[in-house]
Amino acid sequence: MNKARMEAFSDGVLAIIITIMVLEIKAPHDTDLNALTKLAPVGLSYVLSFIYVGIYWNNHHHMMQTVKNVDGKILWANLHLLFWLSLIPFTTAWLGQNHLTALPLALYGFVLLMAAFAYWLLQTLIIREHGKTAVLARAIGKDWKGKASPFLYLSAIVSSFFIEWLAIAIYIGVALIWLVPDKRIEAKFYNNED
Amino acid sequence: MNKARMEAFSDGVLAIIITIMVLEIKAPHDTDLNALTKLAPVGLSYVLSFIYVGIYWNNHHHMMQTVKNVDGKILWANLHLLFWLSLIPFTTAWLGQNHLTALPLALYGFVLLMAAFAYWLLQTLIIREHGKTAVLARAIGKDWKGKASPFLYLSAIVSSFFIEWLAIAIYIGVALIWLVPDKRIEAKFYNNED
């Protein structure tokens, strides 16, 4: 089974997820600066979620390059990942309307946590299919980002109910960790292509 | 005529269908647990429909791999299938707002029934084009899932007007039947590709 359509479908879903979030930034009726500053929380939530979906697209892109075959299990593990990511526009909208409120903050983290789990599951199935010595298995290596993220999400979820700003700080922090390029991994990908 | 654009177009439409359903889960104004639990029916409808569209995408993906040529009839049979699937976001939204109500339950099943019919029509046209001995014809084999589903949808539609929970149970049941991988078929696909 070839992977091209799975990539095309994932690209489509991720492109839609990242773009429909902007529909939540409703054009205000007023036209003064106040109307615009009121949109700041919604706008910031959008930026954060845009980066998260961008990270997932980026990592998905990298991972799929190492994949040769996909089977039914991998197709469904991929749909499972897309399911959790598809909830991000909803959690983003709720967070944007209620910044620094416990439940929206916690739910935002919960969906990120489940997406991280779904990504790990997909990755595990791909490695199993291709063998421990495959490019992906070696490229991931110690994968400290992948291992640390769930714990960070969990602590952010807990923080939501006690110190709201800490939860937001953690979400921003995790995004930054992933944004910083991981020279070592990219090098391995490149070397392999030679 | 080549099948690449038909696949790309179908992937696009299916990706949009599966993603815009999430727009129906409106962010509530309140931020307490009660506001979230009120969303449960909408959320569960979303999960169910996500799985159904995922199943169709999956099966469509498998079926198209066996196809060599597409003609005008197949293009329109494919659009006909996409038409019925495009109604799923609507029936999902109506069902989500009115769980356990007769008409939304019945309509949900009716659209699934018509999509199943459209899929069967597309499949039949493809087999006719490629011959009885083609991969698809052999892979489908007895196709008990495809034959049983319409009857199950029909009984769910009838149940909607008498025992509402039974209709939902049947919709969940059919989804589960399709989710369970069909080893035998996948094997045939693989063998053929050798």
Added chain:
Amino acid sequence: MNKARMEAFSDGVLAIIITIMVLEIKAPHDTDLNALTKLAPVGLSYVLSFIYVGIYWNNHHHMMQTVKNVDGKILWANLHLLFWLSLIPFTTAWLGQNHLTALPLALYGFVLLMAAFAYWLLQTLIIREHGKTAVLARAIGKDWKGKASPFLYLSAIVSSFFIEWLAIAIYIGVALIWLVPDKRIEAKFYNNED
């Protein structure tokens, strides 16, 4: 310049156009049969527009198969076509809410007329680029459908202000004319591929 991305972009836009129209079919608050029958005009407009966009996708698919090179002019002629098609969800929504009313009926026809003109322009540019003897020029042949449609749209626009049902009948009629496969043309396409 290669045509693959122009096809991919057009597929994306057409897939979105055909799917977001369904967002106009709002789930009613009531759950009785009356609520559903009230949706009939909206639903019928959706069916009609779905078929029109399907026809355009189908014809676009056929036409692009004959194309070897695209230049800036062709890219913009294609965007011009997509612009008019992108207005169909709007005219469909307005028509659906106000069936058998003059202005929505006329505007629906006007957008179809402009799309037909944009399609003709794109086709003309492609033929000029590839020469009169090219596949497309020969395949189109007398092109009576393409020549008759604008006049039919025009008469529907005029009818909108006098005999509303005639306008709708013409829109349905033109769709049917295009739906009926054109054996002769498809044959030419096939022969050429040998």
Added chain:
Amino acid sequence: MNKARMEAFSDGVLAIIITIMVLEIKAPHDTDLNALTKLAPVGLSYVLSFIYVGIYWNNHHHMMQTVKNVDGKILWANLHLLFWLSLIPFTTAWLGQNHLTALPLALYGFVLLMAAFAYWLLQTLIIREHGKTAVLARAIGKDWKGKASPFLYLSAIVSSFFIEWLAIAIYIGVALIWLVPDKRIEAKFYNNED
């Protein structure tokens, strides 16, 4: 790393951006000519933004044709560009509702300015990756359009607060500048492909 998925993802996002803007043109409840003329500002904003997104897609298409490899930096520079473009439906909606008002006009220009900066950044990274002698570097040449646009956007932003119609005139003007084909550049692209 291959560029195909980055192109596919960009096509998807641009296709969605260009199409969801039409959702802002809400079907009016009335059906007289007055209801339609009231939509003129929204419609004109849509036309303008459609052209801008079309220009970006067109230029992106041209630029990517000269690209051989993409790395993490280029992927993120591309996402950064898509981010600013994704705000266009929002600024278009706000502008459409409040034509000739200072802040919506200025914000419209600000997002265009940031998109122009993001495009320049992406272009710079691609040239650095491929070398000064690469097709893109030569094709861009003096790039007077690219250099003039930011200054024109800036003057439009300033005009927004003093002479509103001048701001709109500048936005239309810049779009026209880009619409006019640049024979010299296209020729270079073509020659290179020989």
